[in-house]
Amino acid sequence: MGSSINASKLVLDNQDNKIVSQEEAEQAVKTLIQYIGEDPEREGLIETPKRVIKSFNEFYAGYSQDPETLLSKTFEDIEGYDDIVLLKNINFESHCEHHMVPIIGKASIGYYPNKRVVGISKLARVLDVFAKRLQTQETMTAQILNCIDKALLPKGTAVFIDAEHHCMSTRGVLKNDVTMTTNQFSGCFLEDVNLQDRFLKMVT
Numbered sequence: 001m002g003s004s005i006n007a008s009k010l011v012l013d014n015q016d017n018k019i020v021s022q023e024e025a026e027q028a029v030k031t032l033i034q035y036i037g038e039d040p041e042r043e044g045l046i047e048t049p050k051r052v053i054k055s056f057n058e059f060y061a062g063y064s065q066d067p068e069t070l071l072s073k074t075f076e077d078i079e080g081y082d083d084i085v086l087l088k089n090i091n092f093e094s095h096c097e098h099h100m101v102p103i104i105g106k107a108s109i110g111y112y113p114n115k116r117v118v119g120i121s122k123l124a125r126v127l128d129v130f131a132k133r134l135q136t137q138e139t140m141t142a143q144i145l146n147c148i149d150k151a152l153l154p155k156g157t158a159v160f161i162d163a164e165h166h167c168m169s170t171r172g173v174l175k176n177d178v179t180m181t182t183n184q185f186s187g188c189f190l191e192d193v194n195l196q197d198r199f200l201k202m203v204t
Helices: 007-016 022-035 048-059 120-131 137-152 187-191 193-203
Strands: 085-096 102-112 156-165 180-186
Touching (some): 085 120, 085 156, 102 187, 137 180, 156 193, 180 193
Antiparallel strands (some): 085 102
């Protein structure tokens, strides 16, 4: 079971207490270029530190966002709907916190509404906020579930993730075409094995 995080505090800490300037970050990239044996002043590499930091701002944009605010607007006029709401096969790209190489996969997010629902695009955005951080798949699975539980107070939540880890396919054991799956349940999904099975059949 992954632990819950305080997303708001994480955003605050990383934005208000940021102590590394862009210039310092670019210099760090330049140092890494030298470390691998390259010349950072070579024509093709002169602009590389700026490009790397610009890409970092995209890769790790989740640190500047609070996922709970994305779920703050809900809708109660659902005509008595009482069943699973599922967003299936959402593409995502993240980065492994151990080697900072890509984790690429798909997530399926479901919840059992408790008299209110949220716009489906918001579920995909919540996934992106957590994916755009250094991650382990297990932690990200738990973070998504905990966030939805806290913000929507549903009867239950279910998250399923299937992803390829480049720390395994492009280095180390060099095993391609291998994916890792994680899933986590809360509320009625955790209490009812039949509901778990139904969710998993819907997403796999």
